[in-house]
Amino acid sequence: MSLPYPDPRWPRASAWLAGECEKAPAGRLAVLGAPLRLGSITPGDCHLAPQAIRSALERFSTCEVAAGCDVRRLEAADHGDLELAEKRPEEALEPLSRAVSHALETAEALVLLGGDNSITRPGCHGLADALDLCGLLTLDAHFDLRDLDNGLTNGNAVRALLADGLPGVQIAQIGIQSFANSQAYMEVAKQAGIRAVAVDEVRERGIRAVVEDALRSLSQAVEVIYVDLDLDVLDQAFAPATPGARPGGLTPHEVRQAARLCGLHPKVRVLDLVEIDPSRDIRDATARAAAACLLSFASGVLGRIEASE
Template sequence: MHKIDLLNPPELVRRLNWRDRYETKVAQWLLPWDGEEAVEIGFIGVPLSKTSISVSGASLTPNALRELFANVTTYSIDYDVDLQELKARDLGDIQMHVTDLLRCHANIEQGLANVYETLPDLFPIIAGGDHSITCPSVKAFKRRYPGKIGIVQIDSHMDVRNLEDGGPSNGTPIRGLLESGTVEGRHIAQIGLHSFANSKPYRDYARAQGITQFTARQVAREGIEPIVRQAMAVAGDGTDAIYVTVDMDVLDQAYAPGVPAMVAAGMTSWQLLDAVYLLGQNPQVKGLDVVCVDPVQDPRRATVRTALYVILTFLAGYMKRKP
């Protein structure tokens, strides 16, 4: 049995005592990894939210998602695919430190690198946690590929805050990746950026770095599909792999009441689901994270449920890659 350093087993496992022989729930498909079997899709929790600028309980999200595994099925009626055909397992959670936030980030990078070394063919589905986790996650992702990587970020915020006024936080992952040389700005595309959620100096910085940006208003006026295709072209131009990061605060507050930084007039659920479905189909996309949901502030787990649908819809797109 493989014991992966800095990876703990799933803290919560939903078990069903009753089942319908003709229906499969996610809880019956996305089982805990036994440490031996080959896995194609790996669900990995990163329970860190002390690095959030806003008060956030996003560290609870991996388990909140697991709680809902028993509530949804593996079948997409929209795309007529059944996810149980994929070999997917819940690998557990990256180990956090109680007080040392920089060590938490180091654990994320090294823990994910350990996962990829043990399971070199794994496609990671990473559940945050706040958006600070994306910087160390992408650093580990980059170590898998000899060439350059691209990023498609779906988010209300640019996340290029300076690192001096508070250190690495959920507002700095893209800045951290740029300044560390992990990713070049010309290989980053951001979708869903929102007015009154960013500042002009950071807009100027992003433009100077060559980042391609699309606002939520552009999505509403031009449609999500052409914008996603442009974003994939940017992130995939001369790169070996694309990493997709979804901050759930990209959604309008009506669709995502359980995010720490709600916005008015954000994207709709269908715009987001259509975006990740397209991204899932792209064979150059080789990793996904979903971040910034606070189950404590989420009435009836509405936003957690939408985050789970984002993951499942992305995988429905992923299945279209298969013959």
């Protein structure tokens, strides 16, 4: 889509994702579309989200005002979309984990554009051959710990990772919502040693303190951290395109701040953005919230590189 009044002094984030950056970039951020949809408990069109997020970037610039930086100091490498729309989560494990591992060979970090939340398991396997080296931080209204009896879904990605050998003490979950989870699965989280932070605690302590705590404790135990950002952690008013969002969730500003803090952390290598069904979106609000998170994560990655220069 072409926009009116192109202004060379107002570079668009979409152009940055398409390859425009400074001549000598400080580092590289990879982006990969993982349009998996057959894992969704609520059938929908999550496979359209990677393109919706890319389009939403047309509405953003590359300048992060709060940090005083421009993400064009980073090179973006968009690897396009994998062909996953007709695949079951079980079938996506091999191609998706391989593509994640490949993209990470030449980039500081990777943003995975879902797809539904069932991409998180292949994503973690792609990040770490040995899951005992891996930490998982979820920003999600749900535990995603449903039973595995009926196959893999967007509601049991974390349960599947536990079954694969990811220790529960290496999992932190932020933004868990009341009346959106069951007591049985809350008990699974407790038994596994997962550190779960309800949205109420985020409200009391602030998103910065909660995210920094989680990253600090995970990083003491693991070599690399995978961040799963399910947009349903947002209040339903801000995430109409997610089937799982409920009233009482986080604000777009809070998830952006979380994404930036994750980008800043040297052990965070992957951020996924999942559960957006663009066919249910209202004025692209959810796709834009996700695009903003991608940019905030990128500014964090730039900050981490600059801190080490």
